Every structure is written in structure tokens, then in C-alpha cells.
Amino acid sequence: MGLTIGIDVGGTKIAAGLVGPDGTIGARTHRDTPANSVDETAAAICDAAAELIAGHEVQAVGIGAAGFVSADRSTVLFAPNLAWRDEPLGARVAETLKIPVVVENDANAAAWGEFAFGAAKDVEHMVCITVGTGIGGGVVIDGELLRGEHGVGAELGHMRVVPGGHRCGCGARGCWEQYASGRALVREGRAQAESGSLAAAQMLSVCGITDPAELTGPMITEAAAAGDPCAVELLDDLGRWLGEGLASIVTLFDPSVVVIGGGVSAAKELLLKSAQVAFERNLPAKANRPHPSFGLAELGNDAGLIGAADLARRPVTAARA
Structure with a gap:
């Protein structure tokens, strides 16, 4: 799979990047996080992703979110710093963008980034x-x-x-x-x-x-x-x-x-x-x-973004290729 988008959703900022199969980040963008509004947060995520999709062949989107994420990597069950409670974030963003979306816990995404491309x-x-x-x-x-x-x-x-x-x-x-x-x-x-x-x-x-x-x-x-x-x-x-x-x-x-x-x-x-x-x-x-x-x-603040993007290439299993 070629280019994917990684999105790191924090309590105050949504960081997004276009990531290649080798973990390098091309274009970047960001949005403020409207943390008290489920709808506005989803809209900001979609808006950031749409900006990066324009003019590129993007295969999937990976979202790293602080909180509990369901086993099917689609629903945010609970987020301590955002208004998500049983929020079907993956399905909602996929419906808007018309491409596959994977949601992962942000620390898991960062760990995967370091495993796939960084210190491990x-x-x-x-x-x-x-x-x-x-x-x-x-x-x-x-x-x-x-x-x-x-x-x-x-x-x-x-x-x-x-x-x-x-x-x-x-x-x-x-x-x-x-x-x-x-x-x-x-x-x-x-x-x-x-x-x-x-x-x-x-x-x-x-x-x-x-x-x-x-x-x-x-x-x-x-x-x-x-x-x-x-x-x-x-x-x-x-x-x-x-x-x-x-x-x-x-x-x-x-x-x-x-x-x-x-x-x-x-x-x-x-x-x-x-x-x-x-x-x-x-x-x-x-x-x-x-x-x-x-x-x-080794990847600093980009670990979660890079990891989420790479996990979007692996919708069924996170096994290393």
C-alpha cells in the first residue's frame, strides 16, 4: 500500500501528515481540537485529512486517539480529555472521506511507530x-x-x-x-x-x-x-x-x-x-x-502520527511485513 495519512488527535491540537511506506512524512497540516464537541472534532479531523488527500493517491487514514479504542479499531469507547463516549469515529470519518479508516490508541500508535521505523x-x-x-x-x-x-x-x-x-x-x-x-x-x-x-x-x-x-x-x-x-x-x-x-x-x-x-x-x-x-x-x-x-x-512527537499511518496499512493484523 502506498501513501496513507496519520492523524494524532490531542486535547488541543490535531496533527496530520501524509506518510510514505518508509515512514517519511511529506505534507503536514494541523487543526485546533474542539474538545467539547464530538461533531466539531470529527469535522476537524475530516477537514485536515481532506486537505492532505487533495492531489494525492491516499489509500487509508490512521487516527491515533487518547483513550480506549474497540477491538475492531473503529469506536472510541472512552477518551479522558475529549467528549468521545462510544463514538463510532472510524465509520464516521470513513463515510465522509470515502476511504478506509483505522482508529488506534495514541500510545499504541506511538509504540508501533518506534517499532516499525524508530528505536525498535x-x-x-x-x-x-x-x-x-x-x-x-x-x-x-x-x-x-x-x-x-x-x-x-x-x-x-x-x-x-x-x-x-x-x-x-x-x-x-x-x-x-x-x-x-x-x-x-x-x-x-x-x-x-x-x-x-x-x-x-x-x-x-x-x-x-x-x-x-x-x-x-x-x-x-x-x-x-x-x-x-x-x-x-x-x-x-x-x-x-x-x-x-x-x-x-x-x-x-x-x-x-x-x-x-x-x-x-x-x-x-x-x-x-x-x-x-x-x-x-x-x-x-x-x-x-x-x-x-x-x-x-527516535521519532519524537511524530511517533504517533507515523505509527497510525502505518497501522492504516494493516487493517486486519499489525504483524510486521
């Missing part, structure tokens, strides 16, 4: 973790995307790590993303600053702010890169939580490669070093089993 392109078993505001995850086993019986598998960020812990947006308590995500990093940084910690006050000064409420994840990362002790400690703690969770995930799936992406991965070695130490410390039977390699995602 040379293996058959991989786990991809996207560490942003929350944690997204995708798993590929024997060259196939793991989706589960109902299409909602591999929600790795909602693995329970602290019984009775912080309340998560999913409604449960103690989910992994409440301790190993950008949201957790900012929460802990602000808490230290509000406690009157002199080290945290120095970190705020390095960030050029005085109000803890203005602190952001990128600010902490930049301060850590500049050597600020408090920021380094915050990222080290985040890495510890990340590594401990990955030890459990590797025990379950035995991947060749663990790929870490998302905004927080910009911290690179400041995060990966402590994550790997915690991983090695907590992996069961660590002296008697092969260990996966760790690597940073």
Missing part, C-alpha cells in the same frame, strides 16, 4: 513507554501490537504500584503514572518549594520564578541540566519510580528493547541512569535472565 525497528519484542503529563504504553510481541481481547490492553500507566496511593484521573488510587510522570515531577517540585525548602527555593531562582505554582516539568529538567541539586534529586526520584515499574513490566512481557519517549524523556541520562539502576535492583532473578536494552525514542 530491528527487534520483534518491545515495550514503549511515553512519559509525559501521564504515562502511555504500548507493547509489541512477536511483531504484533498487543491490544487484548477488547482492544484496551497495555494501559501500562495505570498499573497499580502504591495501594491506596494518590488518586488518579482514571478513578483508581496508586497508579504508576501518579509517581513516574511529568505530573508527579511537578507535584513533588511544587510541594518541596511550598514547604520552605531552601534547596527548592534555589531551584525556583534557577528557573527564574518565585511562585511554586509557576513551576513546570521543562523548568525542572532545564534546572537539572544546569546542575541544580534539588532538580537533579527530583529527576532521580522520578527515574527510580520509572525503573521500579519497568522491572514489573519486563517481567510480564520479556521485551528485547524498552523504548522511553514523551516530554520527560528530554531529561535523557538525568532520568535514564536512575531508571536503569532501579530497574536492575528490582528485576526478579536478575542474575539468571537476559536483560533488555534501554533506549530513547
